Structures are given as structure tokens and as C-alpha cells.
Amino acid sequence: MTGYDDDISLQPFLQRLAQLVALTEDESEAIRGLEFELVSIPRHRNVIAKGETPSYLYAVLDGWAGRYSLRPDGTRRITGFVVPGDFCGIHAVCHSPLDHAIVALTDCVIAKVSLGQLEQLVARFPVIGRALWHAKLVDEAILRIWLLNSSDAFRTLAHLLCEFEARLHPGETSGSRQFQLPVNQEHLADALGLTPVHLNRVLQRLRASGVIDLSRKVLTIPDINELRKAAHFDCSYLHAPTPLQHPVTENTL
Amino acid sequence: MTGYDDDISLQPFLQRLAQLVALTEDESEAIRGLEFELVSIPRHRNVIAKGETPSYLYAVLDGWAGRYSLRPDGTRRITGFVVPGDFCGIHAVCHSPLDHAIVALTDCVIAKVSLGQLEQLVARFPVIGRALWHAKLVDEAILRIWLLNSSDAFRTLAHLLCEFEARLHPGETSGSRQFQLPVNQEHLADALGLTPVHLNRVLQRLRASGVIDLSRKVLTIPDINELRKAAHFDCSYLHAPTPLQHPVTENTL
DNA sequence: CGCCCTTTTGAAGAAAATCAAGGGCAGTGG
DNA sequence: CCACTGCCCTTGATTTTCTTCAAAAGGGCG
Known part of the structure; x- marks a missing residue:
């Protein structure tokens, strides 16, 4: 762990995954043991810019972020909120650029986990891969609900x-x-x-x-x-x- | 292969995946070689009902389907179209029920591939797993665009x-x-x-x-x-x- | 205090829903 | 062959919802 504060851990991220699949102690331990780089992103700054293909998973530990795109006329549409425990950047495992931007709505504390490390983790514990899939399905379900309600x-x-x-x-x-x-x-x-x-x-x-x-x-x-x-x-x-x-x-x- | 017509193959599904990742001949061959059950679904009938957790991947070979949900007042919102080459049902790898329904908008010809078989395929060829992820990301991007345009x-x-x-x-x-x-x-x-x-x-x-x-x-x-x-x-x-x-x-x- | 950011209010106009009815066309049956 | 039927598309008039433009009122903070 490379965080500059020992009190800060991947706990929110772990909890989020544990909501979606049942994790053994080994699996939880492996997630807690991931190396991460801690970054603070001030309000109004992008976490990931549109078009970026980062090489990290960004696990939001504290603060809120928002996914948004701009319309041709310059107005903004927020297409999703990212709250503590959520992650973003996983699209990069497909080497595909992000089709929207993610901005910090409040000051955010974010753990950057290298995708390579994440892939190793998933190879060792396939259930964690399924948790990531599951989280994506929830994101999709939220988008559908937003369309439904509109x-x-x-x-x-x-x-x-x-x-x-x-x-x-x-x-x-x-x-x-x-x-x-x-x-x-x-x-x-x-x-x-x-x-x-x-x-x-x-x-x-x-x-x-x-x-x-x-x-x-x-x-x-x-x-x-x-x-x-x-x-x-x-x-x-x-x-x-x-x-x-x-x-x-x-x-x- | 268990299709009742030798002319019918998983070619549209293979093409779809090949658009998203580069596939070797081995990988393509493995996809073409998947066993599948061919089903015809008449217009207006559900491909997958809301709440279902199927044990198959449904690859649409011919025809159009639509994802939809009903509002409290009974009106319908279509949240996506499924066209030949697209697949649905993959949510079941997470043992999670579908949060919406998928209905045949025209008569459809669909190949059912068991999820177990698919998982074996992905275990052998991880790049195919990435193609499935990629396809999900595209579904998500389409939903975001629909929200953006609304x-x-x-x-x-x-x-x-x-x-x-x-x-x-x-x-x-x-x-x-x-x-x-x-x-x-x-x-x-x-x-x-x-x-x-x-x-x-x-x-x-x-x-x-x-x-x-x-x-x-x-x-x-x-x-x-x-x-x-x-x-x-x-x-x-x-x-x-x-x-x-x-x-x-x-x-x- | 004075400034900036955000929330609130008012009035007019545009976009879309609603209600209601008519029209085209393919398929069916006399 | 023509009438009938069902489905879909089209049109008109009215009402509702939301936007736009403009301005005023709070609230936090230097």
C-alpha cells in the first residue's frame, strides 16, 4: 500500500464489491492488499477526461463525481453520479477511450489501482471479475431507469x-x-x-x-x-x- | 452444431465480436464452433422476460428486438434496439435477473449458447471476454447518447x-x-x-x-x-x- | 460590508402532450 | 370484385409542461 495516510484504505471499494458478490476472506484480503496510489482531485477538475484511456482503475474513496457530456449547443448533461465506493476507468481494459468525461463534483479522494494488477487479481479470483461485471450492469440499469423516468x-x-x-x-x-x-x-x-x-x-x-x-x-x-x-x-x-x-x-x- | 438448417451459423455474432477486438483464426474458429440451439421467436413475443435469469446467451441472427420497461402509468419506454449480430442475456453470468424485458419487434431467429460453454470459451481465449466487455460498454455508451439527446x-x-x-x-x-x-x-x-x-x-x-x-x-x-x-x-x-x-x-x- | 455563487420568483413563449377524428392500405371474406 | 376490418399514419385544436429571459433575494466568506 502506498497511500500517504494509513487510515485511508480501499474499504469503500471492497464494500461495494462485497455487495454484489459473496467474497471469501482470501478474496477480501486480496482486494484490501491491492497497491494503490492515492490522489486528491479538487472540485471542478476532471477525474478522467473525455477520450482518455487510462491505465488505472479509479476507486472513489471519498467525494462525489459526475459523468457528463456536452451537447452541440454547449449545454451539459450529467449521465451519472459516482459516489464513494464506486469506481471508474474500467473501460480501459478494452483499450477503448472514454466516451464522456468524469468530473469531481466535490473534492475527491481517489485510489488509482493499475489495470494490470486488477487483471492479475481477476485471473486469480474470477468471482471478482464477476463483481466488476455486476457493477457495470448496475450502471447500465441506472441509465435505463433515467431514460424510463424522463x-x-x-x-x-x-x-x-x-x-x-x-x-x-x-x-x-x-x-x-x-x-x-x-x-x-x-x-x-x-x-x-x-x-x-x-x-x-x-x-x-x-x-x-x-x-x-x-x-x-x-x-x-x-x-x-x-x-x-x-x-x-x-x-x-x-x-x-x-x-x-x-x-x-x-x-x- | 445443432441448428436445424446448416446455412444458419453464428456468423453475425462472430462478425460483431470481430468488430470490437482483433481475433485470430483459432479464436474465430472456436466461436464458429460453439454449440447452439436455434429458436424462432415470433413478433411481439418476449425473447427474455423481465426478471428472468436465463442460462443462455441469446445471439440474434436475424430480426430486430427491443429492450423495454413499463412506466407506472402503463406506458412503454424502449431503452434499446437489438439488431442482428447483437446478443443479450449475458447479465445472467452474474446470476442477476434482467431488470427489463426484451421483445421481438419482428420475427427473430436466435441462437442460444449455454453460458457454461461461453465461460469455457472465455477462459480459453481471454480476448473474447474482452470483446464481451467491449460490447457492454457500447450498450452503455448508446444509453448515454440517448440521455444526452433527449x-x-x-x-x-x-x-x-x-x-x-x-x-x-x-x-x-x-x-x-x-x-x-x-x-x-x-x-x-x-x-x-x-x-x-x-x-x-x-x-x-x-x-x-x-x-x-x-x-x-x-x-x-x-x-x-x-x-x-x-x-x-x-x-x-x-x-x-x-x-x-x-x-x-x-x-x- | 461587499462580492460571488446559488436559489427563488415572475411573465412570456416554445415544445410536446392530449383529445379527437379522418385517411390509406393490406388482408379477409362475402 | 367490392365491402369490411384492422392497423398504422396523418391532421387539427387545445392544454400542459417546460424553457427562456429577466431580475431579485439569500447566504457564505473575504
Whole structure:
């Protein structure tokens, strides 16, 4: 490990993979033992620029990043959020350039793991390769949900907030929530394909309906199931851990 | 090979993979030699239902299929088209159920290849595993483009037609085109997230601008580059073969 | 305090949905 | 041969949603 702070580890990345497949102690240990280079990326700077083919996997340990592309008219569309535990850059195993850019939405702490090392790890533990596949499938499922929702601003916004909640607090099923939402209304608008003005009005409708409060970048959800109902949110597409996840089919060696 | 017609082979599937990575004769031969079960799926029937975890890879040899989900209000959103050479069902390698359904938009001829056999193939020829990854990345890139375009109906429709052209005729760069477009306006509307009525009007604007003609399910493009210009289409996201593709980086053994 | 960034409000205009009805065309059956 | 039927495409009128343009109000921070 080459991190400049011994407290910083790949734990969030490991947890993310462990949500998707059952890992043995050996496998977990191998992931924890990966060498990585720790980088801090300040807000507004690209993690990976469009067209890049990096030779590292970027595991985000802290902070939020966003995937985005620019339209012909210069406006931006955010096509996905990257939260702690998520990774990006895996496209490079295909020697293919990234078709979009990934920008730090907040200051980020990121672990760079060489793809060569990752390939060795996958060769030794195929289940880790399957976890990476699984994570990609979740990314794809999220994109499909965004397309599906795109017809109704109110529901889409509620759904996106549910997505944040589910990704930040996987496995929790009911009750209230309060957490940092380190993005501003312009980010949300760019993610939903709305103008900031319209997003603001939709957000106020959501607040008025009592299912959320959002101020000073703190999102408060009095009852997560009320919000989910408003959003018609079904978390199964995220493949998050639930009490009934990973039954007997997964071979745990 | 267990097909009931010796003329029918995995050739379209092989071609698709060969677009994404450089394959040796051995590797191509191994793909051609896969055992498969040939199935015919009539129009309107599901290829894979939502929630299914099949034990086969479905390689579409002929016909068009569509990925779709239903909204809470019962309306449909098509989130992707599956054309000859494409495959689906690979999510099952993660033992995860499909989060959407795949329906035959026309009568389809599909080769079912067992996932076990596929895994053996990938174990023997890792480059084939990378081709499958690459194909998934292209699926993802297409979803991102759909999200990116979703703000402008005219451009989105033009872009979708460019996507069809590029996927059906990869590598061709200029000139005119004429090919079957076996979907109706309702399908296009469901794919673009528009109502059929509005799609019809946008389609007429496209026709009036002279870049396409579409009647009786035959799409005519007098000049593909004119259409691409109208759509702001850049085919690189599809990773289709171009004269400069696959330079020295790919290890061809 | 004054500045910048972000959120909020208002009013007018454009884009798309909705509702409703008519038209073309292929296939079917008398 | 012609009428009938079903499917798809097309058109018109109206309403809703979202954008655009413009400006004001907070809030954090030097």
C-alpha cells in the first residue's frame, strides 16, 4: 500500500464489491492488499477526461463525481453520479477511450489501482471479475431507469433522490434519513435534463408535498417509504443487498 | 452444431465480436464452433422476460428486438434496439435477473449458447471476454447518447436513424443508403420518449428537410453525411470499425 | 460590508402532450 | 370484385409542461 495516510484504505471499494458478490476472506484480503496510489482531485477538475484511456482503475474513496457530456449547443448533461465506493476507468481494459468525461463534483479522494494488477487479481479470483461485471450492469440499469423516468419531472427528481439514498445507505429499508447531498440545483437539473429554473419549481413541489426537505446541501427524508411511493421507486435494479440477497446460487467456495 | 438448417451459423455474432477486438483464426474458429440451439421467436413475443435469469446467451441472427420497461402509468419506454449480430442475456453470468424485458419487434431467429460453454470459451481465449466487455460498454455508451439527446426531438430522431445506419452498416463512411427499418412509428416514439403523434410531426419535419425518406418500412438516406450533420452524429461512441481502428495496442498473439 | 455563487420568483413563449377524428392500405371474406 | 376490418399514419385544436429571459433575494466568506 502506498497511500500517504494509513487510515485511508480501499474499504469503500471492497464494500461495494462485497455487495454484489459473496467474497471469501482470501478474496477480501486480496482486494484490501491491492497497491494503490492515492490522489486528491479538487472540485471542478476532471477525474478522467473525455477520450482518455487510462491505465488505472479509479476507486472513489471519498467525494462525489459526475459523468457528463456536452451537447452541440454547449449545454451539459450529467449521465451519472459516482459516489464513494464506486469506481471508474474500467473501460480501459478494452483499450477503448472514454466516451464522456468524469468530473469531481466535490473534492475527491481517489485510489488509482493499475489495470494490470486488477487483471492479475481477476485471473486469480474470477468471482471478482464477476463483481466488476455486476457493477457495470448496475450502471447500465441506472441509465435505463433515467431514460424510463424522463417523462415526468416530479417523479424523476423523487426517483433520483431515492437512488442517492439507496446507493449511500444500501440495505436500509425504512425510517427517516438525513444526509449530505453535495450537489447544487444546477447539477440536479443537468442530471435530469431540466433547466435549473424548472428544477427549482419541481423541487419546491416535492418540498410542499412533505416527502423531503433540502436546504444547505442537507437532504432530509422524514419517511423514506413515502418518498419511494411518490417516486414509484423499486430498488431492485440497483442489486443492493437485501435480507434475501445472495441465496444459495453463489458459490462461496 | 445443432441448428436445424446448416446455412444458419453464428456468423453475425462472430462478425460483431470481430468488430470490437482483433481475433485470430483459432479464436474465430472456436466461436464458429460453439454449440447452439436455434429458436424462432415470433413478433411481439418476449425473447427474455423481465426478471428472468436465463442460462443462455441469446445471439440474434436475424430480426430486430427491443429492450423495454413499463412506466407506472402503463406506458412503454424502449431503452434499446437489438439488431442482428447483437446478443443479450449475458447479465445472467452474474446470476442477476434482467431488470427489463426484451421483445421481438419482428420475427427473430436466435441462437442460444449455454453460458457454461461461453465461460469455457472465455477462459480459453481471454480476448473474447474482452470483446464481451467491449460490447457492454457500447450498450452503455448508446444509453448515454440517448440521455444526452433527449432534449431535442428533431436531433434525437435523426440521431437514432444514424445509429441504426451505423450499426447495420458499420465502417461505411459516405454515400446514400436504403434499408429496411422494421419498426413502426409507435416503436420510434416509445424509444424517443415522445407520443406517436408528436413523433409523426417530427418525422415529417425530417422528411421535409430532405435528409431522409421513410415509407413502407424502407428508410432512404440520400446522403448519410447530411443526416449525420443534422443529427450532430459522431459514430465513435459505437466503437465501430474504421480504417484507423485496432492499431498496435491489441495483442493478436 | 461587499462580492460571488446559488436559489427563488415572475411573465412570456416554445415544445410536446392530449383529445379527437379522418385517411390509406393490406388482408379477409362475402 | 367490392365491402369490411384492422392497423398504422396523418391532421387539427387545445392544454400542459417546460424553457427562456429577466431580475431579485439569500447566504457564505473575504
